[in-house]
Amino acid sequence: MESPKCLGAVIIGRNEGDRLKACLRSTHTVIKNIVYVDSGSTDGSIEFAESMGVSVVNLDTSIPFSAARARNEGFRQLLKEHPETEYVQFVDGDCQVADGWLEAAYSFLENDPSCAIVCGRRQEKFPEASFYNLFCDIEWDTPVGEAGACGGDFLGRVEALEAVEGFNPSVIAGEEPEMCFRLREKNWKIFRIDHLMTHHDAQMTEFQQWWQRAKRCGHAYAQGFDMHGMSPEKYYRREVKSAITWGGVIPVLLLLVTGLAIVGLTPPFSLVLWLLPAVLFLKVLKYSLGPKKLPFQPAVLYSLSLVVAKIPELVGVQKYYQRKRKNSGFSIIEYK
Template structure:
């Protein structure tokens, strides 16, 4: 199997087990160099990666873990080991890189000098196992073309990555969109291709897992607005307003009306099923998928609000954020 010249891979993970094995097996014979960064696994992840011949970094336990910190440690070590690397593929340890993706991504970046990043389509490995996996599967779809932001699986041009200094180590969520903002501010472009990129294994089977994942998204929106919410970017402004309006607006109105007009208070809360209907009518796809997305998008405003409140609590107390994990 021919290795791709000037392509390196950074995989990050924590207690991913066999998912990590699939991840590393999918890239270790293709890239010039592969680096795995471990954030305090208690399973056999590190020893398994080393047996596969992959360079491993175990992050210092005394410093709070973040995916951003792990990715930064990974790409910097990658360039120490292989200074000739021009393209860096980042992949989460619960994802398997699809055959042919690295070649397509490298060719695209080589042919488009203004492109700093390219990603393809991430698919869920087992969407049929739970409604939460199915929601992830629907969420991953990206229309091909120019992007405002990319996710955890992406190939980045080394020059752009070094120009902006990489990810923000202190962000516990939303580090990829935040990096996207800074890269675009330097005149670079971000692109999505229709090609398959990775298979993801969310392994979400419980409502609590879904709830915590959306709490993390809410935290990311609040942090993103705090950092880049001003013009011209106005990063995450729409998302944060949407959360506050839908999570607090109707309940506040209902509470205010209840002592005098309880019937009207109940009618106000009827805006939620109407919102589900509105989203159902607007979303594409088969009816089951539309019902699922419309229901959980509406419900998701509440855990998003929890994430917002956690972010502002951390800001007011001046304390370092702690990871919000759903696995």
């Protein structure tokens, strides 16, 4: 496919090393108008991007960083340099664009003027490297068709993105679903097509990384709910309620009744509360084996991770409201 002049790309990253090189090369095969937004890299990322003829934006790191802010600045720079751009591919620097994706996505947007964003399957490069990488790969595998949101990799229609003023730079996690919410409010549509889109390299091998990522999800739920929770959609209300219930209320009750039972101050039947986490686990396992169609062992591990993740999600919810109460500003929660 010869690169159409109406097609551009924005790539963001910081110290991604060889992953960024693969990202730039895979994108550059189809798109020539690329802006790379760097957030203080010290690994030669900027120099490599410039050697490919890619336009580079050095993000001012004295201002609180967010991926949303980086994408916005790259988007503005792309339109400044190439005002003819109609579609923009956003890619995270730890991802590699799959062969044929840009052609398929471009064709889809050209044929459906109601669609603001088209995304595909983000696939984890090394799911066998750790359980946590595997969980990411399972998470990326979402249903094909009209969707409520997308992730960080997608092809977007410039007209639609400008209509909602792009990403909200104050949203430090979950900025893509938040923007998609505003797009849908203006009757734009988001679609996921049955096509491999990007190869992602999470490099998540430690429990602490998984915990931080889950905590970041909780922060995103709380911030999203605080912004749009009173909408008819009740944006992220269920997720926040779930984190509070299963990450806080139920564990506290379990510890309380167990402690009282040990000293003989509570009826033995109260220990039936311990069955509640098992019920949640079986519910999630049913979904993992059913709609997700996972093999039994990965389904068990994935389901268990979703149940345990309620605790760090609650920590993330608390962190958001603590920061808001203190008016201390929001900084990103990194897991790698």
